[in-house]
Amino acid sequence: MKKLINDPQNVVAESVEGFVAAHADLVIASDNPEELFVSRAGGAVQGKVGLVSGGGSGHEPLHAGFVGVGMLDAAVPGPVFTSPTPDPILAATKAADGGAGVLHIVKNYTGDVLNFETAAELADAEGINVRAVVTDDDVAVQDSLYTAGRRGVAGTVLVEKIAGAAAERGDDLDTVAEIATRVNAGARSMGVALTACTVPHAGKPSFDLGEDEIEIGIGIHGEPGRRRIPLAGADEITDLLLGPIVEDLAVTSGDQVLLFVNGMGGTPSSELYIVYRHARAQLEAKGVTVARSLVGNYITSLEMQGASITVLRLDDELTALYDAPVHTPALRWGV
């Protein structure tokens, strides 16, 4: 295992420490390291719906990288690839509460869903109105290791951006939850792994892939996908990812979409643009307009080489909310 780390047990704590030091104008970490969360440096915004997300670490910049103006109010980084417990989620929920309620944005993994539910009940007992939206945009598989139903993957980034903008403009909790639900419902994703990744405290790769083998439909923790195939050209791989997305989302001529090509952490951006190029051409060939684009490492699997494609169906409101200013460590425009 070759990593730029010290003690594998301290990876999350030390990384978050560096992260909040580098972005002290935007974020702070909780005082209590036993209930670790990251929240806006200025504290909760009074009267604004608070947005909280979280989950296992190892997917950076998700989620802490998206804490800031126009996106999340707090993020809870669990151990690597392991859900945070209810206590830090509750603490983050309280920190994010500005009196207008809190929305939990939860990727559909069994541990995350349970722990966010428990935290929501505890928050409710303390008088905080909490709603949750569970993301499940991965078309690769129904049910999987760690998950009943579809997994929540890169579409989560778009849910956080767009719902964050809705909260920032002053929408109430029901409306923000409805918009988050709408984004999730209009987003589909699928990924590919060229290599495995290694969880620091495990010390060896999470799974084995042959020298010339790739996994189509991989999960963000290396969970099995649809099938293993021999290494193929980027255009062919792109077709294998995009096909099920387009079919499931039923995008057709005249639709406007956001095309998001996400890197898994170890893939050069030049390769992501090669995937983007063909995905865009295929969408345009169907008469679909790629109205917005996002290309880069936004939800990763440590140092895994691979990528995912996400297509989000846009309408005027979602487009305007996507375009709204955002100022976070990992996503910034308009400010």
Place this chain on the structure above:
Amino acid sequence: MKKLINDPQNVVAESVEGFVAAHADLVIASDNPEELFVSRAGGAVQGKVGLVSGGGSGHEPLHAGFVGVGMLDAAVPGPVFTSPTPDPILAATKAADGGAGVLHIVKNYTGDVLNFETAAELADAEGINVRAVVTDDDVAVQDSLYTAGRRGVAGTVLVEKIAGAAAERGDDLDTVAEIATRVNAGARSMGVALTACTVPHAGKPSFDLGEDEIEIGIGIHGEPGRRRIPLAGADEITDLLLGPIVEDLAVTSGDQVLLFVNGMGGTPSSELYIVYRHARAQLEAKGVTVARSLVGNYITSLEMQGASITVLRLDDELTALYDAPVHTPALRWGV
């Protein structure tokens, strides 16, 4: 070789095609693929000094990712790890010329320096006033594979940002060149490789590193550094990179610096923040103030795992220029 590519010979062309499609609001590619360059979508800004950089591909987002408002006017991507020829550099220089002259920002590699010089002579013959600043911020080695003197590495990103801001505010060519020279003179960098990278058309790793071996002082093409050592903890590696930087730059108590931790392409951002954390603590222990920070993949070596540290000594003018709005595909703030 596992990459998301099609024909290895088409990596640069297809990647640039995807890149300009994704960022069509900011950049365009040249019409002639034999003289490939990327420039601002709106064309040269009349009366503004034009900034042109370039070099071998494989270091993305450098340089094309930095074309846009407040940074470069044009970038010339050569073949992977191979300097572009004078013809596309000349074509980019002409495209960037708004009548106030053009600054070439050239990383100190023999091929780049020669080809930019030739292009500058050709541009001069066509009546364009060209000056060049050669970056050489890498403290690791004097003379190296491909280079006489020190290599130009991550400090180049800061030269492009700060000189770009100077050009944008209307400084003349001599002033922009002076500021670029000042940034280069105040920046020092050093990198480490945990793994090698594979040039697509070569098909095998550029060099070999043992299972538990890392290379301290690596160049961005995998050129040899200072020495190979057994894999060590992140703090220890950070000390090995930061020590020569601090010594060479002679930063002392009371100095204000920008601390830039750059990923080589295959390293998770969590690891970069672990390096940042310790580097910052070490600087602060010396009484140095880390006034600005940049952490991420900005000048890479394909999928190489590793990182570099750059320290730039700041003054009020350089800080203000660094803070000035920038809107490029890879770096954006204030707009």
